[in-house]
Amino acid sequence: MLDPDLVGRTFVGASSTVVTQEAITNFARVLGAENFDVAPPTFSISITLAQSQTLLQESGLDWSRVVHGDQRFVLSRPIVAGDNFICSATIESARVMAGNEIVTVRSDLHSGTELVVSTWSTLVVRA
Amino acid sequence: MSNFEVGQEFAPKTFLIDRQLLVAYANASGDQNPIHQDEAFAKSVGLPDVIAHGMLTMALAGKYVSDLAGGSGAVKEFSARFTKPVVVPANSVVELVISAKVSALENGCAKLDLTAICADSKVLGMAKAVISLS
Numbered sequence: 001m002l003d004p005d006l007v008g009r010t011f012v013g014a015s016s017t018v019v020t021q022e023a024i025t026n027f028a029r030v031l032g033a034e035n036f037d038v039a040p041p042t043f044s045i046s047i048t049l050a051q052s053q054t055l056l057q058e059s060g061l062d063w064s065r066v067v068h069g070d071q072r073f074v075l076s077r078p079i080v081a082g083d084n085f086i087c088s089a090t091i092e093s094a095r096v097m098a099g100n101e102i103v104t105v106r107s108d109l110h111s112g113t114e115l116v117v118s119t120w121s122t123l124v125v126r127a
Numbered sequence: 128m129s130n131f132e133v134g135q136e137f138a139p140k141t142f143l144i145d146r147q148l149l150v151a152y153a154n155a156s157g158d159q160n161p162i163h164q165d166e167a168f169a170k171s172v173g174l175p176d177v178i179a180h181g182m183l184t185m186a187l188a189g190k191y192v193s194d195l196a197g198g199s200g201a202v203k204e205f206s207a208r209f210t211k212p213v214v215v216p217a218n219s220v221v222e223l224v225i226s227a228k229v230s231a232l233e234n235g236c237a238k239l240d241l242t243a244i245c246a247d248s249k250v251l252g253m254a255k256a257v258i259s260l261s
Binding site: 023029032037038040042049065067068069072077078 | 148155181190192
């Protein structure tokens with residue numbers, strides 16, 4: 001069970017992530033893309049997932065029972081190779097429905113002061 | 128890019144998903160959850176078999192949207208619910224069919240409603256994208 005005191009708090013990643021051309025190309029190629037100038041629209045999950053997983057596990061969530069409920073991306077511009085991101089994660093809400101715990105996490109990727117991508121992930125912890 | 132009109136429907140495209148693609152996506156995305164690769168583990172947690180990453184299904188829908196939009200750079204917003212798992216048995220290829228319809232045009236953008244079908248079931252719900260037309 002997630003510690004309810006953590007809802008609304010933002011956790012800023014201690015280290016930054018540099019996006020490589022190789023990472024973009026590998027991700028895009030799996031999807032059958034042939035143009036690797038910019039990252040596919042869902043690429044940022046490869047940066048934010050690990051951090052939000054760590055945050056939620058440290059906050060008391062049982063990751064082994066987690067199912068992805070929904071996902072949203074808002075991009076101010078596409079991600080390109082060389083972007084150097086700091087990821088911040090905010091637990092926006094946590095509630096219990098029919099015995100399942102439902103948690104929404106927002107992750108923002110900043111390159112310097114520029115907010116490039118915001119994502120919202122709703123995770124369901126099966127009872 | 129073609130001119131977009133409200134109500135316009137785009138031809139469906141079929142994406143093929145097999146176990147090999149799940150491993151490739153796991154390596155590219157860093158999501159190594161065993162329910163997407165290990166049949167025994169998937170069954171031990173109550174799943175019918177190995178299932179595709181919801182984010183792989185969404186990423187393939189994103190590829191479809193990028194192609195309609197003239198490139199990934201035009202995609203401004205993208206969202207979906209994971210309504211049903213995409214089950215991927217060993218030694219088989221599963222078909223994921225994506226299609227789209229223009230729901231609105233505003234501020235130089237087109238809003239798209241997306242449909243993702245696998246084994247006669249909708250696997251994404253409320254799947255929507257906003258693409259820039261400029």
